[in-house]
Amino acid sequence: MQNTMKVAVMRDIGKIEIEERPVPVPLEEEVLIRIKSVGVCGSDVHYFTEGRIGDYVVKPPFVLGHECSGEVVEVGSKVKTLRPGDRVTMEPGIPCGKCEFCRSGRYNLCPDVVFWATPPIDGTFCEYVTHPASFTYRIGEGVSFEEAALVEPLSVGFYAVRRSGIEPGQSALVLGSGPIGLVTLLVLLARGVGRVFTVDIYALRLEKARELGAAEVANAREVDVVEWVKELTGGKGVDVVFETAGSVATTQQTTEVVKRGGKVVLVGLPSQSRIDYDIIKVIDKELDVLGIFRYANTYPGCVDLLNSGKVNLKALITHRFSLEETQKALEFAHQNKAESVKVVVNVD
Structure with a gap:
């Protein structure tokens, strides 16, 4: 050699x-x-x-x-x-x-x-x-x-979904349809969560989300995302929202789109470490806010998903x-x- x-x-x-x-x-x-x-x-x-x-x-x-x-x-x-x-x-x-x-x-x-x-x-x-x-x-x-x-980015989505505890029959919103948002979508679908909605500002990424199985997609430049989610959920909001875009605006939006008693999963990294965040809504809605740092004990499960063809x-x-x-x-x-x-x- x-x-x-x-x-x-x-x-x-x-x-x-x-x-x-x-x-x-x-x-x-x-x-x-x-x-x-x-x-x-x-x-x-x-x-x-x-x-x-x-x-x-x-x-x-x-x-x-x-x-x-x-x-x-x-x-x-x-x-x-x-x-x-x-x-x-x-x-x-x-x-x-x-x-x-x-x-x-x-x-x-x-x-x-x-x-x-x-x-x-x-x-x-x-x-x-x-x-x-x-x-x-x-x-x-x-x-x-x-x-x-x-498998490495897939592990981020796998860990986020596992930490969320979301179950089939519940609804999820993925804010951001870049690689991490899309692998989160894939893991949610593999877990049996059928009502997964995705948001982005780029048409190509939304097309990918739709191709991979998102129930509904929205371009944040064209629609009011909060109102869109309310229409999809009868005014309640989603059970779990995954922030993967890493933007200040979408991070702040999480408390608006999630239902009372729901969960906010923060995956993306905003460009600034301190932002305005509606803590009153977190308390009033009794939200669980979860931070995601990389992953742990995910690779065997992700490799199984990949080997079995359950994720594309x-x-x-x-x-x-x-x-x-x-x-x-x-x-x-x-x-x-x-x-x-x-x-x-x-x-x-």
């Missing part, structure tokens, strides 16, 4: 260069994986265009990318669950396994988690990575590497680029939200 690999390295804000680096060597409980596909996440775009997200600041050189899949090419001496040739998807966050959050099963809250493409940890826009076998999951032969890379992740992919075109991929995802849903970099 070759000793060096190509890596798309962020050298400065808005600047990616292809470099040669040594192929990493797996430790005894790790596997070496040849990367096949990497999804472009909104966080990658933020780091690429702004150099930071909150307190996480990029210090170049840095490698982006964390939604990925690949093929195992080598295993460590203690790895028994995987072997060379296995087609896999990888959970990008590795917790410490020792803190109170890890011990209680909420390892997404581990303060010492090591997460790909979150400074200072390099990501996966490269040809090879090493990864713990325990966070590497085999995928079915009928699943493409592009689909397998999207392929429909989310609108544009593809090569590893050498990583800069173009990031620029395209940033500049063409109205024309794209999920951009994927195919490494091999």
Whole structure:
């Protein structure tokens, strides 16, 4: 096997260069994986265009990318669950396994988690990575590497829906029909929730939502969303609202569209940390407001959904680029939200 690999390295804000680096060597409980596909996440775009997200600041050189899949090419001496040739998807966050959050099963809250493409940890826009076998999951032969890379965003929707406790027969509103909004829709439908309404400002994304099975869709530029929801629910509001757009306006809207005794699930990250929020409505309606941070214990369930064909992740992919075109991929995802849903970099 070759000793060096190509890596798309962020050298400065808005600047990616292809470099040669040594192929990493797996430790005894790790596997070496040849990367096949990497999804472009909104966080990658933020780091690429702004150099930071909150307190996480990029210090170049840095490698982006964390939604990925690949093929195992080598295993460590203690790895028994995987072997060379296995087609896999990888959970990008590795917790410490020792803190109170890890011990209680909420390892997404581990303060010492090591997460790909979150400074200072390099990501996966490269040809090879090493990864713990325990966070590497085999995928079915009928699943493409592009689909397998999207298990990561699917996990966000899976975790949000699971945390909400929504049941078949209830109604849901998904604010935002980008990749996270659409995977949330897919998980809701797979869970048996038939009345799922979606909102966005881009026609292409609403078309995707309708194609995937949304009961009703609305363009927030054309309709009053609050009045639209009231019409659909007999004036009551939905049982659960999922905010995935990460905008101040939609976050504020959540208390208006949810029914009394309902639930608000906050998935998206607004551009500002402090906003006006109608706490009186939260109290008066006795709402449960849930925050979602990444996910925990979701990958096995998501892989099962994907392997069984119960979710259509392929429909989310609108544009593809090569590893050498990583800069173009990031620029395209940033500049063409109205024309794209999920951009994927195919490494091999």
